[in-house]
Amino acid sequence: KTSLVVSYTTNGYPTEYIPTAFDNFSAVVSVDGKPVRLQLCDTAGQDEFDKLRPLCYTNTDIFLLCFSVVSPSSFQNVSEKWVPEIRCHCPKAPIILVGTQSDLREDVKVLIELDKCKEKPVSEEAAKLCAEEVKAASYIECSALTQKNLKEVFDAAIVAGIQYSDTQQQPKKSKSRTPDKMKNLSKSWWKKYCCFV
Template sequence: MIQYVSCGFELGGQEDYDRLRPLSYPQTDVFLVCFSVVSPSSFENVKEKWVPEITHHCPKTPFLLVGTQIDLRDDPSTIEKLAKNKQKPITPETAEKLARDLKAVKYVECSALTQVSGEAWLLTKQLQTSHGEKCGYSKP
């Protein structure tokens, strides 16, 4: 009999938590590295902060790159706000390229508003049982 246990943690990005976050990594089967497709700064943090951190502490643990808030990608108000800062929403192609470059298992998108998220959940379950290694404890 196979038993599934899913635990999710949203780990704060504030610098105050930089030393504490890795304490929650041991025994992790898969990481979901999330960013908002309408927040270029959160997309930058994927490659500048989050993936380097998890690959340092858990080099053999797989991760999915997850674009959130896809319902806002075509929202006129959101596009206008981004344009004021000379920014645009992150395209699926741009995110897929980053996922390949960072060696993510896959890039998936989701939206809480439109209930698009099934693929991320299904892939997480598959990865928990078939890919990589659990993250062992390493130095924080």
């Protein structure tokens, strides 16, 4: 996950692995000719952060739920752990299911290691079926190393996040808006919060 965010925000691949506690990244992108600031929160997946992680979920417009296509156990956690946790705290926020490390699916060393455990990479078909079952907005496979489909992941997140944010911010009664409220509302439209799980 972290490599995905770093590769997108810096256009470079991180050279060393540092386990994530909680990291925030920011990127400004253009959507329909207007600047959109993405606040990207990279959350920790370890069990010891289970009670802290949901603190990052407040104001999240979109979740990028990541698993490695060469780690069947991370794929299993999508439906068993991550979707229930997200839905408990943010029942309506869209989820984009992201299969990471797609560049390793055909890697001989990885295939040998998986075979030792009698495992195989997660197929694209299985991931798409999972995305349907958990009602994800979409499924995209990518590689942070080669940057294949990296932009597509974030483009899909931006579109889904804007659509969700717009539905959440529609006023119930237009009469109750004051000019100050309008000003604050329009300021918030350019910020989109993405949470990586």
